[in-house]
Amino acid sequence: MASKVEGWKDEVYGEEVRDHLFRFAEEGWSAIPDEEHDAWFERFKWWGLYHQRKGQESYFMMRIGTPNGRMTPEQLRVVGEIARDYATGPVDNPEFGDAYCDWTTRQSIQMHWIQLQDIPEIFEKLEAHDLSTIQACGDSWRNIVGSPMAGRDADEHIDAWPVIKELNETFKGNDDHSNLPRKWKVAVTGDTRGSGQAEINDLGFEPATKDGRRGFNVTVGGGLSRKEPRFARDIDVFVTPETLPDVAGGLSALFRDNGDRDDRFNARIKFLVDEWGTEKLRRVLQEEYVDFELPSAGEDLREGYTYNSGRSDETGDYVGVHDQVDGQNFVGLSVLVGRMGAEDVIELADLAEEYGSELVGLTQRQNIVVADIADEDLDEFLAEDLLENYSPDPHPFMRGSVACTGTEYCSLSIVETKNRMVRYARWLKDNVELPEGLTDFHIHLSGCTASCAQPQIADISLRGMKTRKNGEPVEAFDIGLGGGLGENPQFADWVEMRVAADEVPGYIENLLGIYEERRDEGESFREFIARHTDDELNGLAEPEETSYEDPYLGNTKLTWYPYADDSDMDAAPTPADD
Amino acid sequence: MTTSVHQLDDGAWLSVNDSREVNVSDLWWLARQDFCDCEMADFLAEGFVEIGVDHPDVEGRVAGQCIACGESGVTDWLTLGRVVDPDEGEFYAVDPTSVHVPERRRRLARPAES
Numbered sequence: 001m002a003s004k005v006e007g008w009k010d011e012v013y014g015e016e017v018r019d020h021l022f023r024f025a026e027e028g029w030s031a032i033p034d035e036e037h038d039a040w041f042e043r044f045k046w047w048g049l050y051h052q053r054k055g056q057e058s059y060f061m062m063r064i065g066t067p068n069g070r071m072t073p074e075q076l077r078v079v080g081e082i083a084r085d086y087a088t089g090p091v092d093n094p095e096f097g098d099a100y101c102d103w104t105t106r107q108s109i110q111m112h113w114i115q116l117q118d119i120p121e122i123f124e125k126l127e128a129h130d131l132s133t134i135q136a137c138g139d140s141w142r143n144i145v146g147s148p149m150a151g152r153d154a155d156e157h158i159d160a161w162p163v164i165k166e167l168n169e170t171f172k173g174n175d176d177h178s179n180l181p182r183k184w185k186v187a188v189t190g191d192t193r194g195s196g197q198a199e200i201n202d203l204g205f206e207p208a209t210k211d212g213r214r215g216f217n218v219t220v221g222g223g224l225s226r227k228e229p230r231f232a233r234d235i236d237v238f239v240t241p242e243t244l245p246d247v248a249g250g251l252s253a254l255f256r257d258n259g260d261r262d263d264r265f266n267a268r269i270k271f272l273v274d275e276w277g278t279e280k281l282r283r284v285l286q287e288e289y290v291d292f293e294l295p296s297a298g299e300d301l302r303e304g305y306t307y308n309s310g311r312s313d314e315t316g317d318y319v320g321v322h323d324q325v326d327g328q329n330f331v332g333l334s335v336l337v338g339r340m341g342a343e344d345v346i347e348l349a350d351l352a353e354e355y356g357s358e359l360v361g362l363t364q365r366q367n368i369v370v371a372d373i374a375d376e377d378l379d380e381f382l383a384e385d386l387l388e389n390y391s392p393d394p395h396p397f398m399r400g401s402v403a404c405t406g407t408e409y410c411s412l413s414i415v416e417t418k419n420r421m422v423r424y425a426r427w428l429k430d431n432v433e434l435p436e437g438l439t440d441f442h443i444h445l446s447g448c449t450a451s452c453a454q455p456q457i458a459d460i461s462l463r464g465m466k467t468r469k470n471g472e473p474v475e476a477f478d479i480g481l482g483g484g485l486g487e488n489p490q491f492a493d494w495v496e497m498r499v500a501a502d503e504v505p506g507y508i509e510n511l512l513g514i515y516e517e518r519r520d521e522g523e524s525f526r527e528f529i530a531r532h533t534d535d536e537l538n539g540l541a542e543p544e545e546t547s548y549e550d551p552y553l554g555n556t557k558l559t560w561y562p563y564a565d566d567s568d569m570d571a572a573p574t575p576a577d578d
Numbered sequence: 579m580t581t582s583v584h585q586l587d588d589g590a591w592l593s594v595n596d597s598r599e600v601n602v603s604d605l606w607w608l609a610r611q612d613f614c615d616c617e618m619a620d621f622l623a624e625g626f627v628e629i630g631v632d633h634p635d636v637e638g639r640v641a642g643q644c645i646a647c648g649e650s651g652v653t654d655w656l657t658l659g660r661v662v663d664p665d666e667g668e669f670y671a672v673d674p675t676s677v678h679v680p681e682r683r684r685r686l687a688r689p690a691e692s
Contacts, residue, residue: 004584037596038586054591054598225588226625227650265589265627407603411590414603414624448602449624450588466605466622467645473605476645498645557603 006261008039014178017043025119029058048133053411055560055572062114063136065143067168069107069362073352076360078129080345089113090573091564095419099342103362108143139180141171147191148361154323157207158214160190163241177252181259182267193316194305199489202269204232210298215240217297221273224451229491230270235282238298250289302487309486310526315440318369320392330371334394337403337418338366397428400442404452407556413447414464415475416552421445427548432509435516457483459525461492474553475501482529495537506544581661589625594669600658604674611680614649634660654680
């Protein structure tokens with residue numbers, strides 16, 4: 001029996017949802033019939049709108065999909081202005097103020113506190129600048145990810161931007177692919193860093209060479225959610241930029257026709273790959289979905305990958321100053337947990353334009369990159385005041401911190417995330433001496449098993465949990481170690497379970513002390529973890545209370561908003577008719 | 579009026595008549611349970627897997643973990659609350675912090691609506 005969501009999708013889904021959305025916007029929140037809330041909120045996702053959690057009724061998170069995270073400075077300014085003008089909630093966030101943008105781990109943009117009546121105006125502003133929320137959430141082609149600096153990065157195998165643009169144009173608003181069994185995440189990596197992180201996507205294209213031709217190998221069925229992490233599996237197919245769209249469309253159609261529409265928990269293509277195996281998947285693709293002979297895979301470039309790779313010799317994360325193919329530079333700026341104040345976004349857009357940049361890009365590490373800075377302007381650009389907060393040369397604890405949305409807005413999350421990660425990073429920076437030579441250290445903090453902060457592929461993986469302290473429930477984390485991508489991708493081993501949130505910084509301090517003491521010469525943190533057995537890792541370091549103070553230790557989910565003076569659920573600014 | 583029940587947003591919450599009633603992330607005390615070896619499981623609800631109605635109870639099977647012993651999995655059917663008068667539709671949630679007894683269903687029950 002098809003799931004309830006499938007029933008709602010059968011009635012109305014895809015582009016037509018927009019007309020209804022605009023009607024509701026005009027008539028007001030109360031025009032959405034009470035008994036149809038769930039159906040409409042599910043459908044609104046297709047247009048990038050996600051109803052915020054309990055206690056925040058009538059407010060929406062809005063996601064804008066920017067392929068490869070790319071924008072012009074002008075587009076960035078529009079994003080900042082929309083955040084400033086429409087994304088202000090009833091209460092300020094103590095770390096980030098009243099209006100901000102979140103750069104996500106899939107190179108998209110999220111804003112909160114969006115109200116229904118403002119949506120037509122927001123869409124008009126976005127679309128006037130070639131931006132859109134289309135399919136940013138929901139069961140279809142999501143934002144395509146890859147190198148934000150494609151075509152400019154000197155460390156590039158092939159410029160994938162033209163084919164990514166083609167995919168975006170072909171599969172956004174395409175009726176044949178607009179209603180899939182579940183989300184469909186696609187990564188196309190053309191650089192030699194491996195920055196697309198194709199390994200954790202439903203469909204991945206990894207740089208490869210075959211018979212002297214540059215192109216991509218195809219992988220299917222990656223994903224991290226629900227304690228069921230999978231690396232995308234190699235289906236032994238090589239594509240060129242010319243054949244890539246046909247294969248991508250074929251696989252999307254194969255998923256549309258064969259994915260599980262009865263059970264949403266089993267619907268992602270990773271489960272179909274588990275069931276079928278790669279040989280059957282390839283055979284069905286060949287026989288039913290493409291009309292040319294699929295070549296076998298080419299030679300990959302994994303050995304040279306540097307992005308989130310845990311190497312001690314190179315960090316491929318775009319932060320800092322890097323060469324472009326045209327002799328100019330791109331400058332990657334660290335944005336702690338990916339959250340940037342609206343005014344800062346506007347200021348950065350102005351700066352980028354002032355320096356002649358035609359491109360800014362978001363990375364999967366929640367950072368932002370400004371391209372096209374000439375050699376002669378570089379010193380001046382690097383000395384701009386704004387770069388004190390968004391540094392091109394950040395402390396490793398700032399540089400490596402990634403966090404999801406958390407209980408501030410998200411229904412699924414078990415714990416507070418972004419503000420806590422900010423406090424962790426600051427405390428670690430102020431209190432923990434870095435082991436010599438440690439320049440890159442990734443802490444990914446995710447509020448739950450949905451894994452939006454990609455916790456399984458970090459040096460330190462934090463996944464939201466609960467525990468009791470003196471009998472009282474407190475927010476906590478499971479701690480994993482040793483995950484990352486690169487030549488040999490590895491999911492973290494979960495080694496310390498249910499550690500109270502205020503004991504996590506002490507654990508990290510203790511662990512880094514042990515690493516410094518026992519590491520071999522030149523051994524990266526990830527390599528150090530990899531040479532230990534699971535048994536050795538369990539209890540390797542002790543969680544410990546320190547001078548770190550955690551203001552969010554109680555149950556932030558019981559509040560309507562964790563940072564409100566009166567945060568009690570009964571104090572929620574709920575619409576009168578709700 | 580029929581009572582509409584379902585889980586939504588990847589099992590983040592139980593909806594009753596299109597209103598978000600029970601959320602994940604609470605701790606539930608479970609007694610007489612097969613979920614783990616603890617006498618009482620201190621169960622963290624991480625996701626609603628299946629929802630059903632056994633009038634007047636709204637029940638669910640919930641994915642999560644006992645934070646005392648670490649066992650994780652899916653519970654048997656737990657009463658999440660009641661709709662005493664389906665015409666009125668008001669949902670009365672149980673208090674997660676009291677003690678609950680999961681039950682194996684004696685009959686097949688997968689009514690999306692009752």
